[in-house]
Amino acid sequence: MADGNGYKVVGTRPIRHDGVDKVTGRAKYGADLNFPDMLFGKILRSPHAHAKIVSIDVSRALAHPGVKDIVTSKDLPILSENILAEDKVFYKGHAIVGLAAVDVHTAEEALSLIDIEYEVLPAVTDVAKAIREDSVVLHQSLTTNTLGEKTGKPTNISSHVRHQNGDVEAGFAEADVVVERTFTTQTVHQGYIEPITATAKYNPDGELTVWTSTQGAFNVRQQVAGILDCPASKVRVVPLEIGGGFGGKTTVYVAPVAALLAMRTGQIVKVTMTRDEVFEGTGPAPATLIRLKMGATKDGRITAADTDLFYEGGAYPGSAVGAGANCMFAAYKIPNLMIDGFDVVVNKPSSHAYRAPGAPNSSFAAECVIDEICQKLDLDPLEFRMINGAKEGDRNPIGPRHGKIGYLETVEAAQTHDHYQVEVGNGKLRGRGVASGYWGNGAGRSSVNLTVNQDGTIMLLEGSTDIGGTRASIAMQAAEVLGIAAEDVRPAVVDTNSIGETGVTGGSRTTHATGLVAIRAAESVIEQMKEKLADHWEVNLNQVDFADGTFLNSDNQISFKEAARICSPVVGSVTESTTGAGGAFGTHVVDVEVDEDTGKVEVLRYTAVQDVGTAIHPSYAEGQIQGGAVQGIGWALSEEYVYDQKGQMVNASFLDYRMPTSYDTPMVDTVMVEVPNPGHPFGVRGVGEVPLVPPLAAIANAVSRAIGVRMTHLPMNPGSVLKALNKI
Amino acid sequence: MSRKVHVQTQINGENVEFLCEPRQSMLEVLRNELDLTGAKEGCNNGNCGACTIIVEGRPVNSCCMLGVEAEGKEIQTIEGVATPEGLHPLQQKFLEHAALQCGICTPGFIMNAKVLLETNPNPTEEEVRFWLAGNLCRCTGYDKIIRAVLDTTETTGVSTNG
Ligand code: FES
Ligand code: FES
Numbered sequence: 001m002a003d004g005n006g007y008k009v010v011g012t013r014p015i016r017h018d019g020v021d022k023v024t025g026r027a028k029y030g031a032d033l034n035f036p037d038m039l040f041g042k043i044l045r046s047p048h049a050h051a052k053i054v055s056i057d058v059s060r061a062l063a064h065p066g067v068k069d070i071v072t073s074k075d076l077p078i079l080s081e082n083i084l085a086e087d088k089v090f091y092k093g094h095a096i097v098g099l100a101a102v103d104v105h106t107a108e109e110a111l112s113l114i115d116i117e118y119e120v121l122p123a124v125t126d127v128a129k130a131i132r133e134d135s136v137v138l139h140q141s142l143t144t145n146t147l148g149e150k151t152g153k154p155t156n157i158s159s160h161v162r163h164q165n166g167d168v169e170a171g172f173a174e175a176d177v178v179v180e181r182t183f184t185t186q187t188v189h190q191g192y193i194e195p196i197t198a199t200a201k202y203n204p205d206g207e208l209t210v211w212t213s214t215q216g217a218f219n220v221r222q223q224v225a226g227i228l229d230c231p232a233s234k235v236r237v238v239p240l241e242i243g244g245g246f247g248g249k250t251t252v253y254v255a256p257v258a259a260l261l262a263m264r265t266g267q268i269v270k271v272t273m274t275r276d277e278v279f280e281g282t283g284p285a286p287a288t289l290i291r292l293k294m295g296a297t298k299d300g301r302i303t304a305a306d307t308d309l310f311y312e313g314g315a316y317p318g319s320a321v322g323a324g325a326n327c328m329f330a331a332y333k334i335p336n337l338m339i340d341g342f343d344v345v346v347n348k349p350s351s352h353a354y355r356a357p358g359a360p361n362s363s364f365a366a367e368c369v370i371d372e373i374c375q376k377l378d379l380d381p382l383e384f385r386m387i388n389g390a391k392e393g394d395r396n397p398i399g400p401r402h403g404k405i406g407y408l409e410t411v412e413a414a415q416t417h418d419h420y421q422v423e424v425g426n427g428k429l430r431g432r433g434v435a436s437g438y439w440g441n442g443a444g445r446s447s448v449n450l451t452v453n454q455d456g457t458i459m460l461l462e463g464s465t466d467i468g469g470t471r472a473s474i475a476m477q478a479a480e481v482l483g484i485a486a487e488d489v490r491p492a493v494v495d496t497n498s499i500g501e502t503g504v505t506g507g508s509r510t511t512h513a514t515g516l517v518a519i520r521a522a523e524s525v526i527e528q529m530k531e532k533l534a535d536h537w538e539v540n541l542n543q544v545d546f547a548d549g550t551f552l553n554s555d556n557q558i559s560f561k562e563a564a565r566i567c568s569p570v571v572g573s574v575t576e577s578t579t580g581a582g583g584a585f586g587t588h589v590v591d592v593e594v595d596e597d598t599g600k601v602e603v604l605r606y607t608a609v610q611d612v613g614t615a616i617h618p619s620y621a622e623g624q625i626q627g628g629a630v631q632g633i634g635w636a637l638s639e640e641y642v643y644d645q646k647g648q649m650v651n652a653s654f655l656d657y658r659m660p661t662s663y664d665t666p667m668v669d670t671v672m673v674e675v676p677n678p679g680h681p682f683g684v685r686g687v688g689e690v691p692l693v694p695p696l697a698a699i700a701n702a703v704s705r706a707i708g709v710r711m712t713h714l715p716m717n718p719g720s721v722l723k724a725l726n727k728i
Numbered sequence: 729m730s731r732k733v734h735v736q737t738q739i740n741g742e743n744v745e746f747l748c749e750p751r752q753s754m755l756e757v758l759r760n761e762l763d764l765t766g767a768k769e770g771c772n773n774g775n776c777g778a779c780t781i782i783v784e785g786r787p788v789n790s791c792c793m794l795g796v797e798a799e800g801k802e803i804q805t806i807e808g809v810a811t812p813e814g815l816h817p818l819q820q821k822f823l824e825h826a827a828l829q830c831g832i833c834t835p836g837f838i839m840n841a842k843v844l845l846e847t848n849p850n851p852t853e854e855e856v857r858f859w860l861a862g863n864l865c866r867c868t869g870y871d872k873i874i875r876a877v878l879d880t881t882e883t884t885g886v887s888t889n890g
Contacts, residue, residue: 015823022831023819025766025806029832032765105751191866193770193778194832243768243832244866275771468829468867619826623868627829630869654775654864662870663861 005614008549009479010682013619014486016472022241029241030197030213031272038199039068041261041271042107043254044097044114045281046089049123049347049647050136053087053096053116061099061113066106069265070099070114076260077229082316082350083256089118090138090315091349092648093280098257100269123347123647127289127312128184130156130346138315138345156345158317163325163339163398171304171336175295179372182291183365185696185714186640187312189284190354191631191659194243196282197272198255200262208235208259213242215249215465216504221496227256228263235259238495239465246631247353250504253282279652283352284641286312286319288361294369300379300387302370304336305329305397309362310344314351319343320358323440326399327359327693328366330438331407331585332388334397347647353506355628356439356689360635360696364714367435367697372710381434381701382420385411385587389436406611406675407585410436413671414587419607429594430604431706436587437693441686442507443679446514447500447575448521450478452529454568456561458482460491463502464514468627468688469620470505476616477515477682481522483549483560500575508686511616512677513578519681524572532567533558580679584686586610588629588694592702596725599718601637601703607669608694613677613685625691626668632695634660640715737798739764740808748795754788755779757795758805766806766835770864777863780836781805787840789862806835809842817880818842827876829867837863841877850881 005011021027058070073084073096085094097114101107124136137154144151146160172178198212198220208230214220217239225232242249254271261269273281289310295303307328311319321341329337374381389408395401414420414434424432449461460475475489482489503509526546533551534541543553551563564570591605608629615621638658642651651657676683700711709724722728732747739762748757755772758764758781767790770776774792781790782804809816818838821827828834837860844851844859851859856877857870865873 013826016826018831019823019828020815020819022828022834023815023822023838024810025764025835027831028765029768031769032759034760034763034765104756105749192830192832193776193864193866194768194830195770241832242830243770244830246866272769275773275775469826617826619872620829623826623829623872626869626871627867628869631866653773654771655773659864659866660870661861661864662857662874665857665870667871667874668869 007480009476009486010614010616011618013617014472016469017475017491018466018471027241029194029243032240033199033211035268038268038270039100039102039265040104040107041098041100041258041269042111043095043257043271044111045277046085046092046094046096048089048118048120049092049125050121051089051118052121053085053089054119055117056097057115058097060115061110064110064113066102067110068100069261070097071257071260072097076227078227080227080256083227091347093277093349094315095281098261100261100265125347125643125647127287127310127344127346130344131310131342138347142345157342158313158345159343161322161341164337165397166336168304168306168336168338172295174297174303176298177373177376178293178295179369179376180293181369181710181712183368183712185288185361185364187284187287187348188635188639189279189657190246190248192244192246192248195273195275195278196253197270198258199268199270200258201268202262202266206234209238210235210255210259211238211240212255213240213249215242215245215467215506217463217465217496218501219250219504220252220255223252224256224259228259236495236497239493242465242467245467246355247357247506248282250353250506275654276652279657280649281349283314283350285354285357286314286351288312290362290365292365292369294373296373296377298377300377300384302332302334302388305334306338307365309339309341311358312346312348312351313343314348315345316350317343317345319351320353322358324358324362326440327438328362329397331390331436332397333390333394337397339398355631355692359437359439359693363437363693364696364700367694368700368712371433371701382411382415385436403582404675404678405583405585406673409673409675410585410587410609410611413609413673414589417589417607417671419589419605419669424591429596429706430591431702431704432589432591433698433700433702433705434587434589435694435697435701436585437690438583438585439508439686439689439693440583441512441581442509443513443578443581444503444509445577446502446517448514448518449499450521450525450572452525452564452568452570454565456484456488456564458489460489460518461494461499462491462514463499464510465493465505467505468624469617470510470514473511473616473620474515474518478518478522481519482525508688509581512581512680512684512686515616515684516578516680517574517576520576521572521574524574525570528570528572529563529567533563536566582613582677582679582685584611584613584690586690586694588698590698590702592699592706594703594706594721599721599725601716601721603633603666606666607671608691609671609673610687610690611673611675611685612687613680614674614683615672616682616684618672621672621687622670624688625670628688628691629668629695630660630665632692633665633699636696636699636714636716638715638717733796735796735799737801737803739803740805750794750796752795753791754793754795754798755790758790764805764807768832768835777836777840778833780839780863782839782843785843787843806839809838821876821880825872825876825879827868827872833863833865837865837873845880853878
């Protein structure tokens with residue numbers, strides 16, 4: 001029994017079912033499929049951050065030996081400007097032309113033979129400049145939708161939302177200490193190691209197959225069918241193994257182009273991005289500008305907060321400012337609050353989801369201001385969180401009341417952890433920072449099909465692509481219900497023709513939602529087997545029981561495996577729009593040391609506490625927390641899109657973008673608090689996104705305390721630290 | 729398109745011959761010509777280590793090696809690490825420690841760590857971290873990878889987390 005919680009499978013650490021294929025190099029990822037006569041596609045991208053396309057001449061490229069076909073936005077049945085630009089490009093890297101050739105080098109040569117005449121326009125790549133009255137305007141058709149009303153004037157601010165409760169002025173009047181700061185964060189990328197890729201095949205009968213690595217095969221189907229204007233039933237999306245996503249693979253970039261080229265050439269076409277295309281042509285997380293004013297009483301009670309959030313949508317509206325607002329203060333009770341959120345377009349790639357989209361940015365501001373208040377009041381920052389922290393029944397300041405949550409439990413666990421008990425050490429510029437974070441988690445549509453084999457093992461089909469061990473966590477939930485070993489359930493991720501609709505592997509929903517559906521499917525299997533056994537034993541159905549993996553009545557008792565032989569064939573198939581996702585909180589503690597000569601920040605020790613509800617496979621839950629924390633270290637200390645005057649990203653490579661390596665990071669100690677989510681039979685809460693929310697502020701607070709200067713700008717790279725120390 | 733070159737080499741103990749263009753990288757040859765897709769392309773310019781193979785006993789980013797350079801060399805790829813008898817200890821430890829999430833970086837880590845343990849059977853945590861710093865993993869935060877490698881060494885210095 002695991003952890004004494006009464007479960008047999010849940011809470012154990014079996015070897016993942018897809019593991020051997022992945023450690024032997026046999027697993028097929030997005031770019032690993034090869035077909036005879038396959039063509040290779042490439043995409044020509046804008047060299048300018050902002051320009052009108054005056055003309056496109058592909059004749060020289062088309063005449064190049066080995067080139068098979070060339071497409072532009074005119075060839076798309078339904079225009080989709082971020083797939084292929086129409087008459088204007090809005091960022092460097094904006095896709096304009098797609099072509100297919102016999103090999104990748106020929107395709108690359110042909111790109112250089114395409115002649116495009118541009119009328120280069122001034123560009124704006126900084127949210128602070130883009131919101132000014134005199135800024136370059138990207139879209140003449142964009143007029144601010146401010147608090148539900150159109151202003152009628154072209155602007156880069158695509159929307160303005162406000163959340164308000166209480167009376168902030170009265171709240172600040174009540175405060176003994178008020179801190180106001182402005183924070184900036186830069187554009188950062190999900191940094192998945194596997195570039196975006198898609199391979200497409202079109203048959204003369206109109207059947208289109210797309211092999212790709214994606215967080216959501218059904219999303220790809222819908223988007224490709226939409227852009228190519230064909231019925232979804234004609235599109236089969238086969239999800240291959242996926243080499244990371246973090247939200248970045250919940251949309252399409254090259255798949256519609258590969259499909260269009262396949263349709264027109266009749267040949268299979270593979271399009272794979274290079275790394276610089278990934279940086280410049282896919283959706284990163286938005287840069288932000290955040291002003292926050294917060295007040296508290298002497299005894300450490302928050303009285304009011306007032307904030308403006310400016311999030312870069314990139315080339316098109318749609319930043320995660322809404323989620324940023326929603327998560328910013330979710331951990332606290334704040335009686336008086338005003339949030340103004342602005343979505344702003346700039347000449348950068350269209351921003352997209354990145355792990356807890358929007359929340360790390362806003363929480364960075366909130367948690368840093370709280371830390372400064374604690375310093376001013378000489379209060380322990382975790383104690384401050386115990387005073388103000390939300391518990392069941394408290395209202396998210398801008399949302400509904402919290403159900404059963406484990407926020408305070410994470411704070412308590414951090415307080416009592418050995419890390420928080422020992423001194424941070426002195427003699428050098430050292431500091432300790434803490435911060436909390438929240439993500440609401442998702443549920444939604446999932447489908448699972450369970451087939452009982454005669455030997456009592458199970459084939460489990462699911463539509464959720466497995467990005468980090470969910471085959472195991474879902475199979476384990478079915479195994480728990482069926483009373484069999486995790487190894488006896490063989491999970492498979494199947495294509496869109498083979499399973500019911502399933503939402504993305506995102507929103508930290510998969511282990512919750514697809515797990516819940518797997519539980520329902522297993523329950524259906526049990527019910528069907530009971531019926532068959534009732535017939536077999538010639539008793540009434542209500543005389544057959546199932547407990548602890550055993551079917552029984554007054555005269556008989558047989559294991560699930562024996563029953564399978566009698567009852568086969570049995571299939572349990574469930575598709576459901578699930579609900580009941582439980583929001584979750586984390587609290588991180590980090591120690592840093594700052595080198596006062598170089599400005600380099602070293603992370604000495606990192607402890608991440610999180611309420612995971614119930615950890616199905618604790619190793620993979622820990623892994624999510626560790627991975628999120630290290631992405632946070634990167635965001636805090638080194639990662640950013642660097643732009644030059646012309647709006648050109650100058651560091652579109654892994655070397656220059658600077659994600660953390662194994663040499664930059666410490667072990668990440670994880671503490672999993674388990675406050676079961678009542679919305680799931682085993683208490684699962686989403687785990688994956690929360691851990692990217694606290695690190696930015698936790699590290700900034702540590703650095704600020706180490707050097708005695710408040711850090712309000714990310715990344716805190718050596719240059720910005722030296723500047724803070726007045727050394728440059 | 730330039731003329732193809734005939735290359736004779738040894739991959740995973742087998743003699744292999746292939747034709748490639750001089751401009752093709754070894755990674756491209758492995759993946760596209762020989763259908764050995766275990767080596768992955770993360771960056772194609774030596775920055776991520778996903779394409780790591782072993783050439784003459786040394787770890788090499790195969791995206792930065794030309795296919796023609798394989799002539800006469802002894803090469804190991806991830807496909808040759810396990811035997812019919814079972815997994816290599818590193819592979820086994822990666823599984824036991826959950827040292828992979830998406831797994832795209834795993835072949836590169838295993839190839840590089842294999843050379844490390846062949847040259848330094850008892851590395852410290854610091855040495856493992858330094859050796860593997862050319863292999864990027866975006867999912868795991870490295871913790872479990874480092875533990876898996878340390879646990880493969882003769883002396884196990886670190887206990888598992890949790
Ligand atoms: S693909 Fe070779 S180092 Fe990244
Ligand atoms: S496991 Fe995904 S990059 Fe390492």
